[in-house]
Amino acid sequence: MATRAMFFKRADQPAAVGGETWTSGPDSFKLRPLPSEDVYFFTKKIDNSRVVREADPASHRRAVQAGLKGFAVAGLLILLLMPRALEMVAGYRIHALSADHDRLVNQKAAIALEEAQLESPQRLQQLAGQLRLVNPDPKNVVMLNSAKPDSALAALNVTR
Amino acid sequence: MLGWGRRAKDERIREGAHPATRLLFLAAAALLWAIVVLCRLVQLQVVSHKTYQEQADHQQNHILRVDAPRGSVFDRYGHVLAMSVPADSVAIDPLLVPDRPLAASILARELGVDRADLLARMDAAVEEHRLALEQKRKPKGTGFLWVKRKIAPAEAEGLRSLKLDWVEFRKEPHRYYPDGPLASHVVGTVDFQERGNLGLEQRLDRDLNGRAGKVSMLTDVLQRPIESTVSAVAEPGQSITLSIDESVQFVAERELRAACEFYHASSGSTVVMDPHTGEILAMASYPVFDPNQPPAPDEPHSARFDHPVSVAFEPGSVFKIVTLSAALETTNLRPETPINCGNGTINLFGRVIHESHHGWGTIPMADVLAHSSNIGAIQIGLKVGEKNLLEYVHKFGFGKTTGIPLPAESSGMVRDLKHWGKTSIGSVAMGHEVSATALQLAQACSVIANGGVLVRPRLILRRQRPGGKVENETAPAPERVLRPETAITMRQMMEGVVLRGTGKAARLAGYTSGGKTGSAQIFDLQTKHYTHMYNGSFVGFAPVTNPAVVIAVTLNGVKMFGGVVAAPVFKSVATETLRLLAVPKDIPEVEPPPLADPEEANDVSIADMSTPPEDLEQLPPPPAVAPATAPAPAPAQMAGPSVVAVAGPSAPSFEGKTVRAVIEQSMAMGVPVEVVGSGIARQQAPPPGSPLNPGEKVKVLFR
Numbered sequence: 113m114a115t116r117a118m119f120f121k122r123a124d125q126p127a128a129v130g131g132e133t134w135t136s137g138p139d140s141f142k143l144r145p146l147p148s149e150d151v152y153f154f155t156k157k158i159d160n161s162r163v164v165r166e167a168d169p170a171s172h173r174r175a176v177q178a179g180l181k182g183f184a185v186a187g188l189l190i191l192l193l194m195p196r197a198l199e200m201v202a203g204y205r206i207h208a209l210s211a212d213h214d215r216l217v218n219q220k221a222a223i224a225l226e227e228a229q230l231e232s233p234q235r236l237q238q239l240a241g242q243l244r245l246v247n248p249d250p251k252n253v254v255m256l257n258s259a260k261p262d263s264a265l266a267a268l269n270v271t272r
Numbered sequence: 273m274l275g276w277g278r279r280a281k282d283e284r285i286r287e288g289a290h291p292a293t294r295l296l297f298l299a300a301a302a303l304l305w306a307i308v309v310l311c312r313l314v315q316l317q318v319v320s321h322k323t324y325q326e327q328a329d330h331q332q333n334h335i336l337r338v339d340a341p342r343g344s345v346f347d348r349y350g351h352v353l354a355m356s357v358p359a360d361s362v363a364i365d366p367l368l369v370p371d372r373p374l375a376a377s378i379l380a381r382e383l384g385v386d387r388a389d390l391l392a393r394m395d396a397a398v399e400e401h402r403l404a405l406e407q408k409r410k411p412k413g414t415g416f417l418w419v420k421r422k423i424a425p426a427e428a429e430g431l432r433s434l435k436l437d438w439v440e441f442r443k444e445p446h447r448y449y450p451d452g453p454l455a456s457h458v459v460g461t462v463d464f465q466e467r468g469n470l471g472l473e474q475r476l477d478r479d480l481n482g483r484a485g486k487v488s489m490l491t492d493v494l495q496r497p498i499e500s501t502v503s504a505v506a507e508p509g510q511s512i513t514l515s516i517d518e519s520v521q522f523v524a525e526r527e528l529r530a531a532c533e534f535y536h537a538s539s540g541s542t543v544v545m546d547p548h549t550g551e552i553l554a555m556a557s558y559p560v561f562d563p564n565q566p567p568a569p570d571e572p573h574s575a576r577f578d579h580p581v582s583v584a585f586e587p588g589s590v591f592k593i594v595t596l597s598a599a600l601e602t603t604n605l606r607p608e609t610p611i612n613c614g615n616g617t618i619n620l621f622g623r624v625i626h627e628s629h630h631g632w633g634t635i636p637m638a639d640v641l642a643h644s645s646n647i648g649a650i651q652i653g654l655k656v657g658e659k660n661l662l663e664y665v666h667k668f669g670f671g672k673t674t675g676i677p678l679p680a681e682s683s684g685m686v687r688d689l690k691h692w693g694k695t696s697i698g699s700v701a702m703g704h705e706v707s708a709t710a711l712q713l714a715q716a717c718s719v720i721a722n723g724g725v726l727v728r729p730r731l732i733l734r735r736q737r738p739g740g741k742v743e744n745e746t747a748p749a750p751e752r753v754l755r756p757e758t759a760i761t762m763r764q765m766m767e768g769v770v771l772r773g774t775g776k777a778a779r780l781a782g783y784t785s786g787g788k789t790g791s792a793q794i795f796d797l798q799t800k801h802y803t804h805m806y807n808g809s810f811v812g813f814a815p816v817t818n819p820a821v822v823i824a825v826t827l828n829g830v831k832m833f834g835g836v837v838a839a840p841v842f843k844s845v846a847t848e849t850l851r852l853l854a855v856p857k858d859i860p861e862v863e864p865p866p867l868a869d870p871e872e873a874n875d876v877s878i879a880d881m882s883t884p885p886e887d888l889e890q891l892p893p894p895p896a897v898a899p900a901t902a903p904a905p906a907p908a909q910m911a912g913p914s915v916v917a918v919a920g921p922s923a924p925s926f927e928g929k930t931v932r933a934v935i936e937q938s939m940a941m942g943v944p945v946e947v948v949g950s951g952i953a954r955q956q957a958p959p960p961g962s963p964l965n966p967g968e969k970v971k972v973l974f975r
Contacts, residue, residue, distance in 0.1 A: 200498055203490075207497040218443075221357045222425070228352035228450035233522035244944040 334489045335503075339445060340482030341738075342466055343509030345459050345473075347518040348551075348733060352450055353459050354473070354563075356466065359446035360428040361421040366397040367414065368438045375438070382431045383420045393417060421464075422446040447473075449563040455521050457557040457578040458514070458678070458731070470563075470576060472512065472731070475679045479735065482509030510735040515551035520544055523848040524554040527841045531827060532558040535837045537808075538829035541580035541710035542841060544849055547721035547813060547822045550730045550747060552676070553849065555580050555711070584682040584707040585807045585828060588792025589644045589774075591703025593762065593811070594716060596641055596649075598656045598664035600758045605655060607638035607765050613647040620650065621694040638765045642773030644789060646702050653701025661700060662689055667753045668716040669726055670708050675748070676729045684708040703792060710809075714824035717787075717811040720762045721819035724754035767816045777839035778812055779864035780847055782857035786819075787812020787842060789835040794828070808834035810842045820855045821846060923970050925960035926953045934972055949974040 229235070240246075316324060345354040362383060369375045372394045380387035397414040404411035420427075422444055431439060447462045460471020468477035485506030490498045524542045532540040540558035545551070559575040561567070567576070577583055599605045616631020617624060625647070632645050640648030653661055665671065671686030685707040687696070692705075699705040708716075711729055719726050728748045735743045754762070766786030769775040774789040790809040793802040809826040813819035823845055825838040924941055926934045934953055938945040946969045955973040 203499040204496065207500070218358050221355065224352060225355050225357050225448050225450055228355070231351065232451045233454065233518060234452065237522075237526075241939055241942070244939070246942070246944065 332490055332492075334491060336487045336489055338485040338487055338502075338506040340484050340506045340508045342445060342447065342462075342482065343480040343511040343735075343737075345480075346511065346513045347455075347516045347521070348514060348553075349517065350513070351518045353455055353514070353516070353518070354447060354449050356445045356447050358443040359422040359425075361442045361444045362419040362423060362428075362431065363440045363442060364394070364417050364419055364438055365415050365440070366394040366417055367401055369394060370438070372398070375436075378434065378436070379419050379431075379439075382434070383423060383427055385420050390419065451518065451522075452564060453560040453562050454518065454525060455516055455555070456561055456563045457576070457580075458516060458555050459563065461563040461576075471578065471678060472514075475677050476510075476512060476732075480509045480512065482737075483507040508738050510737050512735055513733045515546075515553065515730055515733050516555070517553045517852065519852050520845075520849050521554040521556065523852075524556040524845050525558075525560065527844045528556045528558050528825070528827075529560065531837060531841045535808075535827060535830045535832060537827040537837070539574055539577070539579050539583070540827045541583075541825070542845060543580050543710050543714040543822075543824045544845060545714045545718055545729060545822045545824075547718035547727065547819050550715075550718065550727035551733070552729050552731050553821065554845075555731075578678060578680070579826075579828075580710040580824075581676060581678045582680045582682050582709070583828075584684040584709050584712075585826070586704050586706065586792040586795070587708045587713060587809060588703040588790035588807060588834070589646075589649075590713060590788045590790030590809045590811050590834070591706065591708070592641060592644065592649050592701070592790075593720060593766065593788050594664055594668050594670075595653050595656065595661065595701040596637065596765065597668075597720065597754055597758060597762055598661050599637070599652045600761055601664065601754060602657075602660045603655050605637055605652065607636060607761060609637045610634045611637050611640050611645075611648045611651050613640070613645045613651070616647060618647045618650055618698075620698050623695060625650070625695075625698070638768050639773075641765045641788065642768040642771075644769075644774050649701045650698040653697050656701075658689055658692060658697050661697065662686070664753075665700065665706065667726065667751075668719055670706060670712055670716065674711055674715055674729050676711065676731050678731070681711075682707075682709050684712055703790060710824045710826045713809065713811045713826070714822050717813060717822045717824060719753045720759050720766065721813040721822050722759075723756045724752060724759035725750035726753045763813075763816050763819075766812065770812070774833070774835040775810060775812065775839050776864070777835055777866075778810060778842045778846075780814055780843060780850075781863045782859060782861045783814045783846070783850055783855070784816040784858055785812055785814035785842075785846060786816050787839070789833065789839060791833040791835075805829050805831060806833065808832060808837040810834050810838035812839075812842050812846070814846045814850060815855065815858045817858060820853055821849050823849075922961050923956070923958050926956050926970070926972050927960070929953050931974055938970070944969045946971045947974065948972065951975050 342356040344352060344356070347353055362379070364375070364379075366372065373391060376387045376391035376394065379385060379390060394417065397417055401411045401414040404414070419439075423431075428441065432441070445466055447466060449456065449459065456471070458471055460468055460473035460475075462473050463469050466481070468474035468480065473480065483506065484504075485502060486504040487500045487502050489500040492498055524544055528540050528542045531537070537558070540556075542554065542556040543552065544554035546553060555578075557577065557579040559572050561571060561575045605611075612634045613627070613632035615633055616627030619625075627645070627647050630643070632639070632643060632648065635643070635645065635648065637648070637652065639645070640652065656664075665686055670684055673681045673683045687705065692700075696705050715726070715729055727750045730745065730747055732745045734745060763786050766788055767784060768786075769788050770778045770785050775787050778785055778787050787810055790811075791806045792809070794805045794807060795801070796803045807826060807828050808830045809824070811822070811824040813822045823842050825841045825845070827834075827837045827841075830837050924937060924943060926937065926945070929937070930952060931947055931950060934945060934947070948971060951974045953972050954975045957971045
């Protein structure tokens with residue numbers, strides 16, 4: 113490890129010439145040098161303020177054109193692929209709706225069937241019996257209108 | 273160190289490694305890569321194209337069959353009589369079932385299937401798969417096993433709740449008949465494949481069934497459909513609206529069943545028809561069956577016969593309406609014309625024929641019909657003549673089918689003149705040597721009821737596909753059979769049958785009615801003789817002035833007359849039907865007197881024209897009285913048919929009974945009670961035996 117004493121000592125001596133090391137002298141306090149200890153870094157300030165890029169309109173135009181072409185190709189690709197993608201999305205949606213429709217149709221049929229079973233005359237008759245309902249007294253039934261034709265002969269004329 | 277890179281570069285340049293060369297190497301490598309890719313593409317797309325195409329099609333493309341839902345059947349007011357609803361069917365892959373005995377137990381418990389049988393089938397499938405693997409052959413049907421098809425919604429719900437991933441549910445259409453046995457003979461049934469095999473379901477199978485379609489479907493990896501192409505459009509079946517009125521049908525079946533059970537008839541028929549349009553409002557047949565259930569082993573052979581349409585019988589005296597109509601049309605006979613009934617004896621071409629019941633002297637022609645005199649009918653038939661009589665038999669629609677869209681319709685039998693014997697004129701005049709169905713009898717009676725035209729029976733009012741246009745069925749043109757005045761005269765004479773003849777039990781309260789009774793002996797094909805069993809019939813209409821309904825009732829294999837067994841059915845059905853149709857009453861509301869003596873209804877026609885039948889067996893007493901206006905008890909509780917109710921209800925005796933017993937008895941009898949207190953019935957008002965007004969309650973005091 114380089115010590116402070118060694119650092120200052122090394123700076124006081126002139127640089128070695130022809131591969132001769134400056135540690136040739138007897139110095140019991142010196143340590144073995146580190147690898148690449150002779151590499152020094154320093155900061156060099158470069159002033160590029162006076163460097164100006166040469167104006168190249170053709171290159172600029174090519175760059176812009178290339179960019180535009182890239183966008184155009186990308187847009188075209190998107191335009192080409194978008195319908196297919198939308199079609200797939202719509203397909204999923206349509207089939208989901210179709211399945212919903214079928215389910216609702218089946219549900220409606222099941223409800224209609226249940227309603228028909230509940231309105232079955234035999235069931236109503238049993239319920240009426242349980243509730244002790246009776247048919248109305250015939251004397252209380254007054255027919256105000258007849259849905260039937262006035263006469264058999266009239267019906268005959270109509271059919272003819 | 274930085275300097276080393278530059279030095280190496282300079283050395284390579286010096287050795288001749290020009291940048292263009294390196295580019296060439298890169299291009300060559302890229303070309304090689306492209307060639308490899310191209311070769312692979314050729315291998316995939318050209319060489320193995322078929323294989324991969326098949327794999328892709330198998331995975332992504334599916335051709336599905338789109339079932340065309342079977343059309344529904346409605347009554348004239350839109351009530352469902354038959355309807356198809358998708359039901360769940362359960363299947364399993366036995367190879368995927370983790371624990372077969374446990375699975376069999378679960379399925380047997382949930383679905384009510386035989387556990388041992390199911391387990392055996394699963395084991396057999398697994399064994400077959402194992403053997404197939406050993407023998408390196410394709411296994412036969414081991415990956416799919418039906419457990420139970422078309423299960424009830426509750427069963428499906430219970431099984432689904434178990435979330436068994438090895439159970440597969442598949443939807444299959446199932447035919448339901450929500451009214452059970454109601455109109456089952458008309459609507460019919462379907463088999464397991466939803467193909468009609470009875471009734472309208474069979475006759476209109478093509479229209480009801482529709483046409484299945486096909487869809488090719490593209491799916492993704494998860495088998496979700498992406499797009500589909502319809503290759504064949506599914507055509508749903510037509511829905512059929514019948515002329516049947518559910519309520520009238522119910523009444524007709526209820527009354528017919530009660531009468532058949534009470535009189536031990538082997539079979540029976542009732543047809544209710546609108547005489548003006550020919551629309552069939554009800555068509556009942558006995559015995560009945562439940563179309564929701566498969567035929568039971570002990571089911572009577574004739575249970576699924578549509579008797580009103582398919583079974584022809586000798587009509588007997590009801591046929592006299594044809595004879596007398598022909599007489600009014602072709603001769604100078606009038607209702608008041610005296611007919612010599614020979615005191616019950618006639619010598620017909622050398623054969624002495626005796627009346628089968630009371631013999632009459634000389635009576636007006638109207639009374640011949642009213643009392644159903646056979647000798648009188650023979651005399652009238654002789655006056656009409658064979659040719660004219662046969663002509664009118666045909667004109668009334670006998671001997672040919674009516675055209676009703678039901679399978680196995682019988683045309684009946686009317687023989688040509690060349691096959692008539694010497695005495696056939698007498699037999700046909702009385703309704704023998706001919707056969708007819710109940711539907712034909714109703715059709716013939718409609719001729720008289722509607723003013724003299726033959727109107728074909730109609731059963732279908734309209735058809736419609738889902739979302740399609742309504743197609744109304746057109747009625748065939750009516751054919752003139754009788755002059756209007758003849759029809760009116762016949763109506764008056766048939767009213768006489770009800771008022772003073774053999775059809776007194778058909779008198780209605782509040783309506784005029786007319787009709788004709790008939791009791792034809794049944795011919796035994798084995799002994800070649802007429803038996804003492806009868807086809808008891810009644811055909812009639814109401815009201816007389818402008819008939820709204822025609823009703824034909826027949827009970828086969830009874831030991832009583834048509835005026836006793838069939839006329840009360842007419843009365844009950846006509847009363848309810850006229851009320852349901854809101855037909856105005858045309859006479860005061862007076863309950864007609866009961867039939868005092870069943871012998872008054874004796875109208876047995878002479879069967880073999882030579883050996884008059886012996887006296888009928890001792891007639892049983894009239895059945896228990898039940899109020900016509902009270903609700904009919906449940907079929908299992910019926911003590912006797914309400915159709916033969918001839919008097920008002922009376923208060924039963926409840927004394928000494930518990931509350932429960934009283935309520936059960938009152939429900940069974942249709943007599944409402946008012947319960948006061950608890951314990952044992954001590955008093956009641958009105959007292960036992962007192963006549964009750966319809967709807968009047970019996971107050972019972974319990975202590």
